[in-house]
Amino acid sequence: MSLESCVDVLIIGAGPAGLMCANALAMAGVDVRIIEQRPTKLTVGQADGIQSRTIEVLQSYGLAERLIREGNQAFYGPNERGEIECTKRERLVTPLTACFPFVVSDVIISS
Numbered sequence: 001m002s003l004e005s006c007v008d009v010l011i012i013g014a015g016p017a018g019l020m021c022a023n024a025l026a027m028a029g030v031d032v033r034i035i036e037q038r039p040t041k042l043t044v045g046q047a048d049g050i051q052s053r054t055i056e057v058l059q060s061y062g063l064a065e066r067l068i069r070e071g072n073q074a075f076y077g078p079n080e081r082g083e084i085e086c087t088k089r090e091r092l093v094t095p096l097t098a099c100f101p102f103v104v105s106d107v108i109i110s111s
Helices: 016-027 052-060 064-070
Strands: 009-012 032-035 074-078 084-089
Touching: 009 016, 016 032, 052 064
Parallel strands: 009 032
Antiparallel strands: 074 084
16 A cells, blocks of 8 residues: 555544544545544543534534434433443433434444
């Protein structure tokens, strides 16, 4: 495999901003490559909630349905050992104008 390649846009970082940028550009027909320094997927969450307005943006890209189907609405807190764990799952109250009246967290999507 050659280490050299040509793309229209190189995105550095596979975090939320990098992935959304790559998705939008790819949908517009732009040849995109994402590079990420982290050698493996994260096994624990970071900023583990997706707010209702963000879900609306994801829906505009056709990405919300699977997220909603496979995600959970969850609350996390410390247990008696001081570790963070899921304490309950339920729908959350959000602004009445929101299309999705909940926060999605606890998403495990296998590729």
